[in-house]
Structure formats: structure tokens, C-alpha cells
Amino acid sequence: MAHRAEHDTLPIDAAYGPVRENVGQVLAALSRGGREGALRRLAFVGSEHGVGTTTLATCVALALVRDIGEQVTLLEGNWSSPAMASYLGLSPTPGLTTVLAGEATLEEAVRETAVTGLRVLTAGQQRSSTWVIEREKVRKAIREGLAQRDFAIADIPPPLFCPEALSMLEHVDATVLVLRAGSTSRAQAAAATRMLEGAGRPILGTILNRFRPDRFFAAKGRSGLTS
Numbered sequence: 001m002a003h004r005a006e007h008d009t010l011p012i013d014a015a016y017g018p019v020r021e022n023v024g025q026v027l028a029a030l031s032r033g034g035r036e037g038a039l040r041r042l043a044f045v046g047s048e049h050g051v052g053t054t055t056l057a058t059c060v061a062l063a064l065v066r067d068i069g070e071q072v073t074l075l076e077g078n079w080s081s082p083a084m085a086s087y088l089g090l091s092p093t094p095g096l097t098t099v100l101a102g103e104a105t106l107e108e109a110v111r112e113t114a115v116t117g118l119r120v121l122t123a124g125q126q127r128s129s130t131w132v133i134e135r136e137k138v139r140k141a142i143r144e145g146l147a148q149r150d151f152a153i154a155d156i157p158p159p160l161f162c163p164e165a166l167s168m169l170e171h172v173d174a175t176v177l178v179l180r181a182g183s184t185s186r187a188q189a190a191a192a193t194r195m196l197e198g199a200g201r202p203i204l205g206t207i208l209n210r211f212r213p214d215r216f217f218a219a220k221g222r223s224g225l226t227s
Contacts, residue, residue, distance in 0.1 A: 010114060012058055012087035019059040020067075026176060027063055029204055033173070034070070034151060041146050042204065043154040043172040047192040049161060051180035052209040054083045057155040064151055065117040073110065073148040074120045077168045078157040079131065082123035088113050095124025099141050100133050106144050121145045129162045138164050143171045159195040160188065166199050174204040181211040 010016075026042075033039020044057040054076065061074040076084040077096065085092045090111060094104040099121075110121045146152040154172060159165040169175065175196050179189050189206075196203055 011089050016059050020063050023060055039173050041152045041172040043156045043175045045156045045175050046158045046178045047184045047188045048158050051178045053178045054155045057153050058087050061153040070151045071117050071149045072151045075145045075154045076123040079123040079127045080129035085122040093124050095122040097124035097127050100137050135167050139167050142168045146171050169199045169201050174202045176204050177206045180209045
């Protein structure tokens, strides 16, 4: 097992603590699956934009490095709303879009972070979710990017809104579906689940982000509902 990294300060650390407390089951599954060689490349996929996949993916990658001592590559595939570079205190480019546009090699775009053991391929320059790019280029970049380290965590855009998302899932072992309390509808959750199942990648679990039990049960009480 790799040397455990020091807790270098990053912009995302304000969110890291609370998230880390709630992803224990995901980390346990990764650790167990990694030892068995069956689960080394995990994708976080949102039902829609803005549900928190980038934050969750980044925090899980950090926890794998900081808590378990793994060597991890973190990949951001959501070029329509990139945030990972700012979370890790890096410049936006070079990144995935730079590679896809032929302006940098993958070796140049995959960068070290302040946390020893964590490398990242950020999304790069922001592009529209309908950006037209040759699908085979996307497949090749994702495949080679995920192969950089023993463990890889990918932040994949919502398949309902990004046509390239499903091709990005071809090279992961499993997915985690991310929903947002008070935002994601049942229809969106069901549609996203069907798309992930259709892609042939097992869903490791579902995370309901921003869920507040105190507000939920208070609302039930006001409506006169009982459990």
C-alpha cells in the first residue's frame, strides 16, 4: 500500500469534512473491491447538473489517498460546468478539452496536486454541453486517463443532458448515481437509473445530496403525516 499522504490544505477542504463522514460505505466498497481487483474505476454521475457530483468525486478521491494511502487519478468529464481545478487550487488548463482539441497531450494534461498520491485530469476550458467532438477521441482520452493509476475516480456529466456521458462510462467498473434533495424529481431519477443500467455498468449506490432530515421530518409534521 502506498504511503499515506499528508493533509495538504486545499480550497475544497471546507466541504471535505462533512462529505467524508457520509461516504464511508463508498470508501469501504472501493477498498474491498480494489483488493479483489474488481472495483478500481468508479464514476459519479448526476441525474442533472448542479447535484454535487464534482464535490463528491473529489472528496472520495481525497479520502482514498489521505485515509487509505492509495494512488488515485481524478478525472473531470463535465466540461460544461468545470469546477475541479478551483477545488484543488489549480489553473483550469491544460485539461480534457485541451487534449480533445489537440492542444496538449494527455501526459501534459494529467497533473500532480498538492496532495501526494493524487493526480488530476480537469475538464479544462469550459465548453457547451452540446460541444461537437469526435466520440472516439473522447473514448480514448477517458480510457487512457483512467488507466493512469491503480484507482481512478471520474466525475461524469448527467447522461440526460450530455450526449457524450454514456461513452465515458465504457471504461469504469461501477457508478454512483447522485441526486439532489428538493431538486431531482422521481422521473429524472428513474430516467437516469435506466440510462446507467442500459450502459451495462453496475450502480454501486445512490447518494441523495443536500438531504436535511430535520427539514424533512418537520415538513411531515406540518402536513399532519405520520411515519
